[in-house]
Amino acid sequence: HFITIERSMHWLFKNISSGGSGAPEDFDIERFNRTQTSKLDEFTLDELISQFRTGREETISIVKEFSEDDLDREGLHAFHGHGKLERFIRWAYEHTRIHENEIRQALG
Secondary structure: HHHHHHHHHHHHHHHHHOHHHHHHHOHHHHHHHHHHHHHHHHHHHHHHHHHHHHHHHHHHHHOOOHHHHHOOOOOEOOOOEEHHHHHHHHHHHHHHHHHHHHHHHOOO
């Protein structure tokens, strides 16, 4: 889930920063989560961690290039609705922390 969301944020961030409208109005987030995560079933835990690390590094590279004006651009996020790019970038990091905390609680 982390990997597929991270990769999709690359497209979303670039789209909004370049003046696009963001996610399509009819984007089905449940379908996306269901179909995209199953594509990663064949990978080992180490491979998944490596893919996430690479994806996060790319996210950081993308975000470093944005100007303040870019961060103020607005678009549609499939989960959060309409808002500023800066908010969606913050959410990408919060989203990971939320799930990390859930995993820690489940493991005791």
